[in-house]
Amino acid sequence: MKIGITGGIASGKSTTTLYLKEKGWPVIDADLIARQVVEPGTIGLKKIVEYFSKDVLTSEGTLDRPKLGSIIFSDPSKRQQLDRILHPLIQQEIKRQMEQYKAAFIFADIPLLFEGNYETWFDETWVVYVPFETQIDRLMKRNGFTKEQALDRIHSQMPLEEKKQLATRVLDNSKEPQALYDQIDQILNELLGGCC
Ligand SMILES: CC(C)(COP(=O)(O)OP(=O)(O)OC[C@H]1O[C@@H](n2cnc3c(N)ncnc32)[C@H](O)[C@@H]1O)[C@@H](O)C(=O)NCCC(=O)NCCS
Numbered sequence: 001m002k003i004g005i006t007g008g009i010a011s012g013k014s015t016t017t018l019y020l021k022e023k024g025w026p027v028i029d030a031d032l033i034a035r036q037v038v039e040p041g042t043i044g045l046k047k048i049v050e051y052f053s054k055d056v057l058t059s060e061g062t063l064d065r066p067k068l069g070s071i072i073f074s075d076p077s078k079r080q081q082l083d084r085i086l087h088p089l090i091q092q093e094i095k096r097q098m099e100q101y102k103a104a105f106i107f108a109d110i111p112l113l114f115e116g117n118y119e120t121w122f123d124e125t126w127v128v129y130v131p132f133e134t135q136i137d138r139l140m141k142r143n144g145f146t147k148e149q150a151l152d153r154i155h156s157q158m159p160l161e162e163k164k165q166l167a168t169r170v171l172d173n174s175k176e177p178q179a180l181y182d183q184i185d186q187i188l189n190e191l192l193g194g195c196c
Pocket residue numbers: 008009010030031034064065066068069072079082083086090110111112113153156157
């Protein structure tokens with residue numbers, strides 16, 4: 001069974017997938033793939049430099065992620081251009097990895113699952129949900145962002161309330177992490193027919 005995991009920025013996707021990995025399930029990570037397709041020497045990085053100029057490179061020639069982030073999260077047209085460059089490369093690699101794994105459950109953590117129309121790739125989609133204020137608080141704390149920076153990033157994605165409506169299942173991550181893990185265990189037990 002293929003399960004797509006999504007949510008909003010800082011809603012708890014990695015907290016969810018870390019737990020699944022600890023339980024031994026394979027997890028494909030779109031954020032990790034997004035980093036791999038822009039490593040030095042890749043077509044991804046070459047195309048980014050063509051569009052955004054060498055200003056988005058560090059002195060070592062790697063992608064200056066905070067710099068590119070500050071450009072694209074405050075300018076939707078530039079973000080869309082970055083998406084046009086990277087998403088085909090990211091999609092191709094997700095597909096390749098999905099075909100590689102053989103397990104009862106294959107999970108893929110894809111922040112832009114609904115924005116990128118990945119729904120048809122999965123038997124189920126799980127949305128990791130937190131209320132808006134919790135999302136802002138956790139994002140500001142984790143990244144050291146101002147409220148404005150946090151809001152720019154949140155507003156660059158489909159609202160979490162909308163994602164909630166589209167999901168097969170909603171995981172509530174507003175309480176302590178153990179409450180999230182209990183929900184995951186309950187769903188996995190249900191899907192495995194209560195056998196394990
Ligand atoms: C702009 C970049 C370099 C900023 O890097 P940074 O290290 O600060 O952020 P990181 O990659 O850890 O992403 C953090 C979160 O931001 C959100 N996010 C990233 N890219 C986008 C985007 N294009 N649109 C909306 N949200 C995004 C996701 O929720 C992601 O989990 C980076 O986010 C990036 O390369 N984005 C484009 C690739 C992409 O779309 N990734 C999502 C995979 S589905």
